[in-house]
Amino acid sequence: MAAGSGSRYGKLKQFDELGPRDEFLMEFSIYDAISNGFDHIVIITKAVNQEFLKTYLETRLPDLIKLDVLVQDIQDIPEGMEIETSREKPWGTAHAVWTAREVIKGDFVIINADDYYGKSAFDGASEFIGRNTSESTYALVGYKLRDTLSDHGTVSRGVCEATDGKLLSIEEHIKIKATDKGIFDEASEIYLDPxxxxxxxxWICHASIFDYITAYFRHFLEDKSNHEKSEIYLPFVAQEMMSKGVIDIEVIDSKSDWFGVTYYDDKVNAVKTLKQLTDKGQYPSPLWLTS
Known part of the structure; x- marks a missing residue:
């Protein structure tokens, strides 16, 4: 997913050149995915970026990799629904996923373009897809809260409750930061276990999710008060699907270090870490033979 506006970062962070050879952060995730056997890359972006991204990636990705660059369009809503809105902001992460409903027919992985997830995350995803035979069993790669904070401001995180490797619930905490006394959520005014x-x-999902998002989105749009600013978030959809017994979600504990670029000052660490990983031989330089 690469349709965000980067309001806290100050620019389109998805296209900031963070790698040793000026690669975008998402390119390292794409590389890790391809290394684990994924052969179809779908990018969700804004209309203004579609042609640039398509041309940019087509000249870099191996010829055997299928590429779709799709636009998250505010007017893309369930059939029969009508909206009257002046909003410019996309409908949210669940809608971004729904944008790919015509090109994805089986199991697939969902990631953010501005996060680095690490090789073991894709190892775990590939292993799960290889052994999972149920269209109603999804998976989520999780990280320790202490490893996902920013030194430069608060962050929003979905806190997971799980038992025996099965996700029970996700609760959004929207203003988390590290303090001298511990990890604190300013919004709910509670300390969280690191x-x-x-x-x-x-996320690792099946194409069966698209029908559910359609119904969820339809219900969302029936309330006209949602039309101007509200969004449909993927964790909320997943939570509802679990609550209704539609799916189970397995939690995969990532062994990789995560990092991201929520704020512009996070860039220094991202650039440094990508160089270190490349210097250690985890990634080639240049990343692609054609770049």
């Missing part, structure tokens, strides 16, 4: 598992939007 070892708590959180979602960084690395």
């Amino acid at each position: 070892e708590t598992m959180v979602s960084m939007n690395f």
Whole structure:
């Protein structure tokens, strides 16, 4: 997903050149995915970026990789629904996923373009897809809360409750930061366990999710008060699907280090870490033979 506006970062962070050879952060995730056997890359972006991204990636990705660059369009709503809105902001992460409903027909992974998830996250996703035979069993790659904070401001995280490797619930905490006394959520005014598992939007789903998002989105739009600013978030859809017994979600504990670029000052660490990983031989330089 690469349709965000980067309001806290100050620019389109999805296209900031963070790699040793000026690669975008998402390119390292794409590389890790391809290394684990994924052969179809779908990018969700804004209309203004579609042609640029398509051309940019087509000249870099291996010829055997299928590429779709799709636009998250505010006017893309369920058939029969009508809206009257002046909003410019996209409908949210669940809608971004729904944008890919015509090109994805089986199991797939969902990630953010501005997060680095690490090789083991894709190892775990590939292993899960290889052994899972149920269209109603999804998975989530989780990270320890203490490993997902920013030194430069508060962050929003989906705090997971799980038992025996099965996700029970996700609760959004929207203003989390590290303090001298511990990890504190300013919004709910509570301290959180640093070892708590959180979602960084690395999901493994089946195409069966698209029909459910359609129904969820339709119900959302029936309330006209949602038309101007409200969004449909993927964790909320997943939570409802679990609550209704539609799906089970397995939690995969990532062994990789996560990092992201929520704020512009996070860029320094991202650039440094990508160089270190490349210097260690985890990634080639240049990343693609054609770049």
